[in-house]
Amino acid sequence: MAVVTHPTQPIEGQKPGTSGLRKKTPVFMHRHYLQNFVQSIFDAIGGASGKTFVLGGDGRYFNDKAAQVILKMAAAGGAARVIVGQGAILSTPAASHLIRKRKADGGIILSASHNPGGPNADFGVKYNIANGGPAPEGVTEAIFARTQEIAEYHISDGPHVDLSTPGETTLEKMVVEVVDPVADYATLMEELFDFGAIRAMVQGGFRMRFDAMNAVTGPYASEILEGRLGMAKGTVVHGVPEPDFGGMHPDPNPTWASALMEEMMGEAAPDLGAASDGDGDRNMIVGRGIYVSPSDSLAVLAANAHLAPGYKAGLKGVARSMPTSTAADRVAKELGIGAYETPTGWKFFGNLLDAGRATICGEESFGTGSDHVREKDGLWAVLLWLNILAARGEGVEAILRAHWAKYGRNYYSRHDFEALPVDDANKMMSELKADLPTLPGTEIEGLLIRAAEDFAYNDPVDGSVSRGQGVRILFEDGSRIVLRLSGTGTEGATLRLYLERYEPDSTRHDLDPQEALAPVIRAAHELAAIRHHIGRDQPNVIT
Ligand code: G1P
Numbered sequence: 157m158a159v160v161t162h163p164t165q166p167i168e169g170q171k172p173g174t175s176g177l178r179k180k181t182p183v184f185m186h187r188h189y190l191q192n193f194v195q196s197i198f199d200a201i202g203g204a205s206g207k208t209f210v211l212g213g214d215g216r217y218f219n220d221k222a223a224q225v226i227l228k229m230a231a232a233g234g235a236a237r238v239i240v241g242q243g244a245i246l247s248t249p250a251a252s253h254l255i256r257k258r259k260a261d262g263g264i265i266l267s268a269s270h271n272p273g274g275p276n277a278d279f280g281v282k283y284n285i286a287n288g289g290p291a292p293e294g295v296t297e298a299i300f301a302r303t304q305e306i307a308e309y310h311i312s313d314g315p316h317v318d319l320s321t322p323g324e325t326t327l328e329k330m331v332v333e334v335v336d337p338v339a340d341y342a343t344l345m346e347e348l349f350d351f352g353a354i355r356a357m358v359q360g361g362f363r364m365r366f367d368a369m370n371a372v373t374g375p376y377a378s379e380i381l382e383g384r385l386g387m388a389k390g391t392v393v394h395g396v397p398e399p400d401f402g403g404m405h406p407d408p409n410p411t412w413a414s415a416l417m418e419e420m421m422g423e424a425a426p427d428l429g430a431a432s433d434g435d436g437d438r439n440m441i442v443g444r445g446i447y448v449s450p451s452d453s454l455a456v457l458a459a460n461a462h463l464a465p466g467y468k469a470g471l472k473g474v475a476r477s478m479p480t481s482t483a484a485d486r487v488a489k490e491l492g493i494g495a496y497e498t499p500t501g502w503k504f505f506g507n508l509l510d511a512g513r514a515t516i517c518g519e520e521s522f523g524t525g526s527d528h529v530r531e532k533d534g535l536w537a538v539l540l541w542l543n544i545l546a547a548r549g550e551g552v553e554a555i556l557r558a559h560w561a562k563y564g565r566n567y568y569s570r571h572d573f574e575a576l577p578v579d580d581a582n583k584m585m586s587e588l589k590a591d592l593p594t595l596p597g598t599e600i601e602g603l604l605i606r607a608a609e610d611f612a613y614n615d616p617v618d619g620s621v622s623r624g625q626g627v628r629i630l631f632e633d634g635s636r637i638v639l640r641l642s643g644t645g646t647e648g649a650t651l652r653l654y655l656e657r658y659e660p661d662s663t664r665h666d667l668d669p670q671e672a673l674a675p676v677i678r679a680a681h682e683l684a685a686i687r688h689h690i691g692r693d694q695p696n697v698i699t
Pocket residue numbers: 269477500501502519520521523641642643644645652
């Protein structure tokens with residue numbers, strides 16, 4: 157066994173500002189691209205020597221081979237230990253937990269989240285730091301800079317490591333510790349939630365359906381829901397992770413989890429429906445006959461979290477991304493705790509969680525989590541819902557309706573316009589931004605504009621300022637319009653239009669969201685001249 161040094165050339169690396177590198181699978185597999193990127197990570201963090209890392213991924217195509225390459229490169233770099241999930245599997249929240257629990261120096265997560273997987277689909281590599289969260293911009297910038305100047309990489313020529321059974325082996329001088337990917341995570345969940353109460357509810361006839369979408373949460377959900385909580389076999393569907401996710405698009409929303417939606421709206425619907433994404437950090441919640449928007453889910457979880465043992469002391473604060481509905485703010489106000497509004501992207505929650513200012517965080521894009529890890533966590537959200545259902549002895553619909561009756565309902569929807577010509581989308585946004593100072597005080601579609609601005613975030617912990625995080629227009633009646641261009645799209649530009657209208661009157665909590673939002677939608681189209689700029693007035697995806 158020996159360390160081999162290969163000469164190499166700079167690659168198209170990771171643009172600063174994103175926390176993981178996502179590319180088409182063949183790109184990663186071609187001409188040592190993966191090796192170059194991994195070497196750039198090690199170089200950017202001051203080398204792997206003497207360090208402990210966590211390694212695992214969502215099981216998509218190339219996951220196993222990539223894990224072997226990374227082990228051999230970590231060994232070549234002199235890493236002391238790599239803790240790797242059995243079969244190279246770890247959900248993103250489980251990886252975050254392992255990094256924290258084992259006090260590792262960092263972790264490498266192999267995933268392209270909710271993007272499809274397969275030989276011609278997407279692959280991704282993400283580096284997380286010692287707090288368990290995605291690398292901050294300073295680190296991703298250093299990795300990117302390294303990809304632009306890299307000249308060689310180092311790799312052990314040792315044999316493949318058997319990752320099929322838990323235990324320890326060595327590669328060069330490095331210990332490879334294979335761990336059960338589920339056990340530690342499941343134990344953490346048992347500490348946070350009242351499994352006894354949930355089990356009793358299940359014994360009382362409660363039924364649920366969990367759609368793992370052929371992705372990483374299958375083994376986690378089977379162990380926790382069917383194993384530890386005693387739900388019927390078959391509660392978890394699409395529960396075996398497949399390299400191409402069985403052709404599914406593992407993104408838990410009403411469009412991509414349509415079979416689950418259909419079941420939940422049907423005659424034989426169980427009490428709760430849920431789904432998670434490729435790497436297990438997103439979640440969708442559906443009650444029998446009623447869909448719970450992610451913004452409402454965050455608000456309900458914040459209002460009821462104290463019913464779970466892990467949060468019985470109450471919350472320190474609630475944080476949401478700016479485009480997420482303000483429903484959670486109303487809960488924070490009632491609880492007398494801090495409410496934080498951050499730019500889109502989980503990394504902005506890290507400082508608030510580390511500083512103990514926020515306990516629960518959420519985004520409208522099906523992301524919810526808490527300070528138990530430093531990633532959003534799909535199964536965590538499902539288990540907190542289960543704990544709340546068990547503690548209150550009520551169904552999802554009753555809880556949601558009671559929540560709206562108390563706080564009012566924030567009708568909410570997101571409209572996505574995908575694959576737009578980049579220039580057209582940019583022109584639309586810059587013309588809208590130029591108009592913003594003239595808008596306050598004007599009326600449109602019967603709605604009076606109170607404020608209009610390009611959102612900037614002042615991080616209350618480290619004082620950093622992030623500008624240009626989306627245009628938001630606030631109306632006197634509490635309605636809001638937010639427009640921003642996606643930072644994760646792969647084809648052209650994607651316009652995300654976020655729409656919100658507040659309705660305090662409980663006799664008006666039964667409207668179809670699109671109808672309730674109709675004047676806000678018309679106002680948005682008028683203000684941004686969407687049709688004029690992009691030639692379209694209908695979105696591709698509505699959530
Ligand atoms: C999208 C979501 C955002 C989420 C991100 C990563 O980003 O909107 O909330 O944090 O994916 O999962 P976007 O494409 O809007 O930039």
